[in-house]
Amino acid sequence: MLSIQEVSKHFGGITAIKDVSFSIEQGKIVGLVGPNGAGKSTLLNVISGVYLPSSGSIIFDGLDITDLSPDKVCKHGIAKTFQLVQSFPELTAIQNVLVGAVFGNSDKIGMLEAREKAEKNLEFIGYPMNKMNYPVKNLTVVELKRIQLARALATEPKLLLLDEVTTGLNPKESNDAISLIQKIRESGITILIVEHVMKVIMNVSDNIVVLHHGEKIAEGTPYEIANDEKVITSYLGKKIDA
Ligand SMILES: Nc1ncnc2c1ncn2[C@@H]1O[C@H](COP(=O)(O)OP(=O)(O)O)[C@@H](O)[C@H]1O
Ligand SMILES: [Mg+2]
Incomplete structure (x- = not known):
């Protein structure tokens, strides 16, 4: 449904995203994680048309949406919440x-x-x-x-981009948010979710993409990500249950 192809975004001298590629299949929930400043929000902003990428392209439902403004992207069926x-x-x-x-x-x-x-x-x-x-x-x-x-x-929307919807919630509110995200998917909406609460991501995602300093360092199922050496050293700090 969505194909992100070698997307980069620079802000002056800062490289927020570097050559990131991955795709999202219809009906899936894909989690996007990484440390603060990894480029997660920037990537969502590039997909939704808030920022133009410096290079690369974004294909949605067979249509090149790389250069479209946010209102046009929304008309084509992508909605986003802001961090x-x-x-x-x-x-x-x-x-x-x-x-x-x-x-x-x-x-x-x-x-x-x-x-x-x-x-x-x-x-x-x-x-x-x-x-x-x-x-x-x-x-x-x-x-x-x-x-x-x-x-x-x-x-x-056909595709919903969620940027840290559970940040600042208590455990009960956070669990409610997980149920709600699953309910949204059951209604037929594909989801790309940015979240730094690993419990949430591990629970809801079919696939996870890990960003570090703007680059994709891993992609896989929650189980694969939780056991990925590179992810453990650069992001998780220690092994977690998945
Ligand atoms: N509008 C902007 N202008 C300049 N630098 C920005 C802007 N937005 C993000 N950045 C920089 O890009 C990098 C990635 O930021 P961001 O995408 O917000 O990371 P994350 O959401 O993963 O915490 C950071 O170094 C941040 O300071
Ligand atoms: Mg962010």
Whole structure:
């Protein structure tokens, strides 16, 4: 479904990603891990059109999306959440999700239908519906993360890019997030997830790609990654159970 081909991204003298290639099959959950500064967020931003890559190409559903702007990438069926939550603070919870429903994947949608879609997605992610009309500036970070996820889902993506959705969650919230990610996949959406909580990644991923200093150093099943010498020395620090 998605093919990332020798993608590099430089910021001035900094090489954030270097010659990274991998692909994602439809229906899978692929985990993207690596130390802080490894280039994970940059790669998601390059795929979603926030940044143009310095070189390389990105093919989605047979279409070259390398040079497309974020709104065009979204129209083709890729949605993303941001590591640092982005929202429209003055709008209400439901209005924030409506933005996704109206400007997303579907062609010309009526306001009634958009509202139904927004409500459906808020319910799906488990948002307390009695707070539907709260301005989001009054919400907690956890609630904001949910709103952001509902907004991404309301665009009706085929591929969802998640950047550290469970960071800052307590163990119970983190488990809920794992169930939610699995529920999203069961609804037919392919997922590329960046996460540094290894328990989450090991639990949900079919395949894992490891970045280190902007380069892919390993790729494989959770079991293979947990036993990969290079990954253990440069990232995990010690062997973990998988
Ligand atoms: N907009 C930017 N301008 C300059 N440097 C950036 C920018 N975004 C990321 N970087 C740099 O690129 C590298 C990778 O960052 P990032 O992709 O955020 O890593 P990760 O998400 O894996 O922690 C870091 O050295 C970071 O400082
Ligand atoms: Mg990041």
